[in-house]
Amino acid sequence: MKAAPFRRAFVTAFATALLGAAWASAAPAARAEDLVFLSTQLRPIESAQKMRTEILAGAPVPTRFVTEQPPQLGVHVRAEAQGGNVVSSLIGGLHGELLPLAGTDNLAPLDDVLASLAERKINPAMLAAGKFGGAQQLYIPWMQATYIMVANRQALPFLPEGADINALTYAQLGQWAANIQAKTGKRMLGFPAGPTGLMPRFFEGYLYPSFTGGVVRTFRSPEAEQMWTQFRELWKSVNPNSTNYGFMQEPLLSGDVWIAFDHVARVMDALSRKPEEFVAFPAPAGPKGRGWMPVVAGLSIAKGAPAAADAAKLIEYLTRPAVQLATLKAVAFFPVVQVEMPADLDPGLKLAADAVAKMGAAPDSVVSALPVGLDQRGGEFDKLFMDTFQRVVLRGEAPRAALDRQAETLKRIIAETKAACWAPDAPSDGPCPVQ
């Protein structure tokens, strides 16, 4: 058999390849003693890479940045604690994602860390929120972001008569998209309704507050019915590929979509690359106001963390004004400390920053919080809104029937998590009621 010499050659080649791979991987290996920074933010590959190479490059301690899906954060941290082998020392997440960890006592108090940051002017409202209503500081604000709308300048001539782009209503938005469709035959309005898109936030923080003034309480109110009917009308001018979009910067850059709604960090690429082609503006308003959702991320230290001191150093580092600005430039998340915006800010960032400022300063703005206290059920809560969207808008079901049906699921989720109401719903004692 001719096998023997070939076999030898093959084995040698394979062994060499393995050794080569081992050598290559040995070179830039991270040591086991690195600080592990577990975060639900900056998950997309390019954001995470920028975090590692630009922001964390100057960190006082070697850090390993690990990302996790939001519904998994609680599971992950608690599994480590229960197994007696805490690996992730520093945890980065949204307010609503850290709250359940506080509830299960997985976060270490940060009052002494905070004391060392005394002269930093951290946003006081956010700092207060970091106590979760208790006495101890459980997270220190890290960065903030929000959602904006972006339009290609080519779409501007199609704005309805008398509409101010910085103070649109949803009716005007629909009219705008319809105008474009009538003149060009194409549907150029886009939403991130794909599997990895943040569309649920649009419903939770923008559409519902604008039309009904609430989220959970008013889920199946007559205003909500009206809202879904109107949104279904609006969807007729929306690009059908929206149910595939995860990030709106791609369709904006390729010209598939002229008007888009998305998280600031997910449209930043488009604004940075071609700032002269785009405008950024606040989300539209409904009958009850201009709903919008600021997103605050915080830093916590896990209880029983192996590198608590290092984690504290990293918190100090990340809240330095210079690093906060670097974060803004790298990943388009805004500072939480008072800091002078440099005059030479990237034009794309400037567009976004202006839109965010206008949103906050709008006279009719209605602030919504991210869902609080839903922990692992956060995913199911989001699915609820996407299912309602599918039923009413994509499948054409009657809004009243769909809302009543979905309200049952909502009641179940609230009952299981015992979550209290959050803004813009009026506060409640006990679980938030669905009226």
Place this chain on the structure above:
Amino acid sequence: MTPWKHGLLWSAVAVLCAWTLVPIYLLALGAFGGRAIVSEWPKPFLPVGLSLDTLGAFLAIDGVWQATWVSVQAAGICMVLALLLGMPAGYALARFRFAGAGSYRLLILMTRAFPVAILALPLTVSFIRLGLYDTPFGVALLHAVLAVPFATLVCASLFQGIPAELEEAAWVFGCSRLTGFLRVVLPLALPGIAAASIFAFVLSWNEVFAASVLTVRHRTLTAYLLSVLSESPLHVQFAGGLILIVPSVIFIFLVRRRLFAMWGIGNR
């Protein structure tokens, strides 16, 4: 064979080869075209202005090479386990008629019938307790659950195809059952067994979800890519797709002879 038939044969072969290769070629175009090619319309069929940007940036991402090494380890262990467990079992199924053979077959088939990604969750808890969590060996164990039935069934059908008379002849000449197997059956079944071991390796290499669940810091390449790809722009996905494909293709190329060229058997 008439020239006409010959021509027909070769055009069919050519079409099938093109069918396999062209999509990969186009993906490569997309990966090497940088960001611009994603939004280009109409798309070019020939490479114009290649750019190594996306690919380079992708490979430079922290953790890609380490993940590759983890994948290699896990796949190797999986392959060894699959053979060690699958060959004897396949032999037993092929050569013996024993009570429980049917149920055994059913057991191994049921193994493939269950979506393994879901299985990974209860196993996570056990693995954490046993210290197997986040290790290539742990991942290999779960992949072997996928690979052992494959290997067993392929070995069984292979050994079935080898006449028992050959083995019996070996026994007449003084071989024990084991040596008879090693000297007579194994060499004849080698291409198929090689195929089974390649399947096991590639199965483990490509498996995405169990690996994603069972590892957190020492991820396999596919687990790593899945976690970053799902939230990446399109041109990065193309680069990632190409990187997933290339090693497997190279590996199968390296072992192609082992897999297929047994003129002796083919023309028996």
Place this chain on the structure above:
Amino acid sequence: MRRAGALPYLLILPSVLFLGVLFVVPLVQTALLAFQQGGAWSLDDWHRMAEDLNFTDAVRNTFSVVLIVVPLQCALALGMTMLLRHVRHGRDLILWVWSIPLGISDLAAGLVWLALLTDQGWLNTLLFKAGLISGPQAWLTYETPMVLLAGIIVAELWRATAIVFVILLAGVQLLPKEYEEAAEVFGASPWQRFWRVTLPLLRPSLQTALILRTVLAFEMFAMALALGGRNFPVMVSEAFNWQYGSQDYGVAASYAVLVMAISVAATLVYLVALRVPAEQRA
């Protein structure tokens, strides 16, 4: 085929132990998850699964793909195997090319076909140059469900035919040529030889290939996700979403048990329909 004492049992023992610990135990745990709620037996999870918006779609989509793809792939793989038997030169190379998809993970295959089928992708470029369409066309949206299904079928055909092909090829190589030669001597046409001699002899390989391919097809996931996203739910993708998105392990377990039940049923059908007679096993 012989009866023997303890030997066969010893031979299968390692794999039985292995599968017992790593498969049966977690399987039972998952099944318990599906049939229990808060410690008591209940069909709650099953109700929730069946009432979910995507349930009927997921089941229908999965079956559509399996029922169309598996027969097509078998036919294609058989064709490829028979073609290859007649090839003398460059056999290695052709075999390598045809088995390339074996090494491609379903995630990567999904990305390949996404590149082709996306709005501004190569398929549309081809159609545009042929004058059949006037501009980028969306094929993968909820507005064109049939085209989406066709796209997924073609992509699966591309990706997974090699699996069936290689198993059949390994089986064909071990076929004794005497039977076919005898049939030729007796004047059978090539088609008759194939249909009446080769195909029945290939039964064990065919059985293996069909069972493995069908079971794999019911577990299709990454392809549906890559091409269809939210527009093409399948059973395993729904299970995955319930588990990792909604963190509802009970419903995910119900989906898993459902997939398993269907796969076992399909396997039994194959085992009975393609029974390998004892003489062939000797």
